[in-house]
Amino acid sequence: MFPSTEEGPEDDSAKHGGRVRTFPHERGNWATHVYLPYDAREEFMDLLDTLLFHAQTYVPRLVRMEAFHLSLSQSVVLRHHWIHPFVQALKDRMASCQRCVPRAPLCLSSPSPPRLPFLS
Numbered sequence: 001m002f003p004s005t006e007e008g009p010e011d012d013s014a015k016h017g018g019r020v021r022t023f024p025h026e027r028g029n030w031a032t033h034v035y036l037p038y039d040a041r042e043e044f045m046d047l048l049d050t051l052l053f054h055a056q057t058y059v060p061r062l063v064r065m066e067a068f069h070l071s072l073s074q075s076v077v078l079r080h081h082w083i084h085p086f087v088q089a090l091k092d093r094m095a096s097c098q099r100c101v102p103r104a105p106l107c108l109s110s111p112s113p114p115r116l117p118f119l120s
Contacts (some may be wrong), residue, residue, distance in 0.1 A: 023077065031078075032078050034073040035069040036069060036070045036072065038068040
């Protein structure tokens with residue numbers, strides 16, 4: 001009721017696998033990103049387990065993720081009233097994209113600042 005006395009939700013990274021927000025939560029804002037889910041095959045999981053075993057020697061707090069995805073964007077902030085137009089624009093732009101199957105792993109670092117080039 002009184003903005004100067006109202007406190008936002010407490011951010012507890014333990015509830016989110018240790019992940020930390022890159023920007024503070026603000027009422028009315030929604031953090032979002034665009035991604036493709038990745039259904040990991042047994043070979044991938046075996047490799048991951050081997051790498052994780054060795055990496056935990058140096059960083060003991062590392063844990064195996066439950067689900068995987070390919071990020072197509074960084075996290076960006078949307079106001080609530082922007083969500084529907086954002087989703088519609090994304091659907092419109094992606095409708096003409098053809099499905100493809102990658103043949104080799106590809107790792108790219110994210111550009112800064114966050115942007116969604118396919119919506120510009």
